[in-house]
Amino acid sequence: MMNHCVATYRLYDDRADFHKKAEGIAVGLTVGSWTDLPEAAKADMEKHLGRVVSVQEHHSDVPGERCAEISIAYPDINFSHDIPALLVTIFGKLSMDGRIKLIDVNWSDEFKQAFPGPKFGVDGVRKLVDVHDRPLLMSIFKSVIGHDLQTLREQFYQQALGGVNLIKDDEILFENPLTPIGRRVRVCMQAAQEAEQRTGKKLLYAVNLTGPTFSLRDQALRAIEAGANALLFNVLGYGYDVLHALSQDRDITVPIAAHPALAGSYYPSPHHGISASLVLGKFMRLAGADLVLFPSPYGSVTMPKEETQAIREALTTAAIDAPPSFPVPSAGIHPGLVPLLIRDFGTDVVVNAGGGVHGHPLGTAAGGRAFVQAIDAVMQGSSLEGFAADHEELRAAIQAWGVKQ
């Protein structure tokens, strides 16, 4: 029995016969000129030939526009078992050939064997912070460029005092002389210990792994040696294969949070690119991201709710044989959005905020506390407004940003 990976595309064309088009893709992306070969060569090529699995014509929202969803099976023997080879096979040249979007991929068990997925995932991250029954809270460093270590240490300490479970670097903080990664980790982890004595909460610090690809592993190991207990990684700047290499490295013993920077160059068009659920869901989990950030439906940078739900499903579904990755719907999140976040993403979610913590009228630590109180309120079945009556920080946050229904 041959193994295949099946790719599903949405294809737009005003006149074309979609069945013929699908045949053309199945042959064109595998054996090419299969039909013109002599009989003996045809038989040799048979096992490499792509097959059309289905063609379903759909109604398009745009008047006069025709579209179809087509699925093609690609034999595993055609490509090595890595994400670059899979992507180039199923959507290499094809991505440039007219109005076509890659919307789903189902890989074979054989292909999947090379991808154990996240080392920690939801359960592993929960164990590290010792929080098992409620959403986690992450805050983001803000205004970090041009500041020195002492300033960052103080910002870290204030975030930690707010009671967050994770703190992540801003994704635009690269290796720099003022706050080099090793020294940054040391001072921040020292601040984490001091804060833990006051809050009693364990804390992960996801430090940004940056620089040339071939120095990332060394940088990660140095950061871990300095005390880093998590990493942040701009996956799409480097490629999924780099995340895969880092996440499967036995010496990289900490969770990796995947930042979505650049994802908007892939998913938003209905006619081109790759769906959000693949870009920020399936491929991130396959490559081993323990936490994945993506826009929420209601903050500052937004994404349609169905797409955020498709990402959540891809990150967590039991249908994929890998530990689930933590969904982290982000951007413009404030305490007044916590009820919606928990309603739509459940409790296996990380509530993540930068401006919503540091911009709190009573300061950064109060900003963290307002989020903790908002999560407490939802977990106890209270309205935010009711809970805020005797929680000053939440009250101030609601006065500043309101509560979204």
Ligand SMILES: CSCCC(=O)C(=O)COP(=O)(O)O
């Ligand atoms: C588009 S999801 C990435 C969110 C992010 O990295 C970030 O810094 C959000 O900060 P905010 O102040 O909007 O909470």
